Amino acid sequence: MDTPHSSLRAFAAVASGYWTAPGYRSVAWSLTAGMTVFGVINVAIALWLNIWNRDFFNALDKKDTSQLIEQLYMLAAIVVSAGISVAIHLHIRRRLQYSWRTWLTNVTTLRWLNSGRQYQLGLLAEDCDNPDGRIAEDIRVSCELAVEFAQSILQCILQLVTFLSVLWVLSGDLPVKIGDTEISVPGYMVWAAVLYALFGSILTYALGRGLIEAGNIRQGREADVRSVLIRARENAEGIALMRGEHDERQRLKESLGTLRTAWNTQTRGQGSLALLTSSLAYLAPVVPLVVALPRYLAGDIQLGGLMQTAQAFSSVQWALSWLIDNFPRFADWRASTDRVVHLHVALTDLEETAEAPDGERIEVTPGQGDKLILREVGLSRPDGEALVAEAEVEIGRGERVLIRGQSGSGKSTIMRAVAGVWPWVSGAVELPKGDIVFMPQKPYFPLGTLREAML
Numbered sequence: 001m002d003t004p005h006s007s008l009r010a011f012a013a014v015a016s017g018y019w020t021a022p023g024y025r026s027v028a029w030s031l032t033a034g035m036t037v038f039g040v041i042n043v044a045i046a047l048w049l050n051i052w053n054r055d056f057f058n059a060l061d062k063k064d065t066s067q068l069i070e071q072l073y074m075l076a077a078i079v080v081s082a083g084i085s086v087a088i089h090l091h092i093r094r095r096l097q098y099s100w101r102t103w104l105t106n107v108t109t110l111r112w113l114n115s116g117r118q119y120q121l122g123l124l125a126e127d128c129d130n131p132d133g134r135i136a137e138d139i140r141v142s143c144e145l146a147v148e149f150a151q152s153i154l155q156c157i158l159q160l161v162t163f164l165s166v167l168w169v170l171s172g173d174l175p176v177k178i179g180d181t182e183i184s185v186p187g188y189m190v191w192a193a194v195l196y197a198l199f200g201s202i203l204t205y206a207l208g209r210g211l212i213e214a215g216n217i218r219q220g221r222e223a224d225v226r227s228v229l230i231r232a233r234e235n236a237e238g239i240a241l242m243r244g245e246h247d248e249r250q251r252l253k254e255s256l257g258t259l260r261t262a263w264n265t266q267t268r269g270q271g272s273l274a275l276l277t278s279s280l281a282y283l284a285p286v287v288p289l290v291v292a293l294p295r296y297l298a299g300d301i302q303l304g305g306l307m308q309t310a311q312a313f314s315s316v317q318w319a320l321s322w323l324i325d326n327f328p329r330f331a332d333w334r335a336s337t338d339r340v341v342h343l344h345v346a347l348t349d350l351e352e353t354a355e356a357p358d359g360e361r362i363e364v365t366p367g368q369g370d371k372l373i374l375r376e377v378g379l380s381r382p383d384g385e386a387l388v389a390e391a392e393v394e395i396g397r398g399e400r401v402l403i404r405g406q407s408g409s410g411k412s413t414i415m416r417a418v419a420g421v422w423p424w425v426s427g428a429v430e431l432p433k434g435d436i437v438f439m440p441q442k443p444y445f446p447l448g449t450l451r452e453a454m455l
Helices: 004-019 025-062 065-112 117-121 131-171 188-208 211-234 236-241 245-283 286-297 303-320 322-354 411-419 450-454
Strands: 173-178 181-186 362-366 371-380 386-396 425-431
Touching: 004 025, 004 065, 004 131, 004 322, 025 065, 025 131, 025 303, 065 117, 065 131, 065 322, 117 322, 131 188, 131 211, 131 286, 131 303, 131 322, 181 188, 188 245, 188 286, 188 303, 188 322, 211 236, 211 245, 211 322, 236 245, 245 286, 245 322, 286 303, 303 322, 371 411, 386 411, 411 425
Parallel strands: 362 425
Antiparallel strands: 173 181, 371 386, 371 425
16 A cells, blocks of 8 residues: 555656646746745735734723724735735636646646557556546646645745744743742743644544545545446437436446445544544634733733734644644545546556567557558457467458457457557557558547548
8 A cells, every 4th residue: 555655756756747847837936936925925914913913902901092093004904915915826826726737637638548548547447447537636636735735834834933933922931830849931832832733633633544545435436426427428329229227327326325335434534523623623712812811910911912922822823733724635635646646657557568578569560561460469458367369360451351259258359459559469460551440349439520520
């Protein structure tokens, strides 16, 4: 089983090429720089609001009307600045998310819809189900949440550095008596904030670590339901003619049943986590005030200092509680990144199979004559089971050949090998000169006008 670190490194290896890709590089770095700049601006505005808390509540405590009015004007300036900064930050973030998603979708699609990989992938039984869902949904979730997490982590770091220093200065020293000995604890509110957030983070991880696997399973079951519905839509005429509606409804019912099991497993994990996070959310406004009360009751700080301290404590607590606040979404993100990584791993395996040494793969060469020639062609299943061994045949132009055999013996697979879409094959094929058209068992016609399809 992949470890979290190896899985995340694998996703970074797949997705980080966006920042070096031609045509995307300048946009990627410009948007990343914009995200960073406005992250700093947002923290600066938060510090401005922290100072405002002190001045406003000091004026309120002194009943200083003129100072209160001045602080209300200051609050208006803070609100306008914050609104503009957040709006611009949001615009930059969404542009980065969509641009990154577009690049990764194009890269993945180029590998998937290439040299028959989309067909070959469906023959693999492991880690490659529903590639359409992985490309459409999992890439979206992976890119969007990765940008949001990067933004929030940067803001957490900046906010932590800023408000830890504020909280350290406001905390002063707390005298603590242990028997006959009195010791002084410097910056005690900093230690209280760290311990409180650490306690919550450990409990959150302990209760929510199973959500990643549960989310992965649920997304797979969701994709199975979509696959059943897509199959019904694509085969609507055949289902109608064969009166297969009951069978399709039954298959959908079975898919919903497996989805329900995965849903319930995820619900139990989220319920345990919600019990903890909701309790911590109710305590969040109270804990800072309780921690700062000793300084206020001792007369070391005024009401404004108490409120500033409480707000700084909350900011430090928020920064240190990133895991608590984001664990359910992090679990969803990990599940999506795992599915994207597994798709790329499966495509890499197929590409390596196609690039195997000559003795381990088929050699297809254009010929100068009018014959299709197969020499020592051997076919096998993806799991290595042999289907055909050393097939030899020469078929001239205009000849009609019937291949007979039991179902699953490799009749149509021979044609797939000649067409170059079956990688588990060895030997040599010489094609006749000119163009060759292969007819699939299931008719295919590209979307669009007839002219576009013919050209």
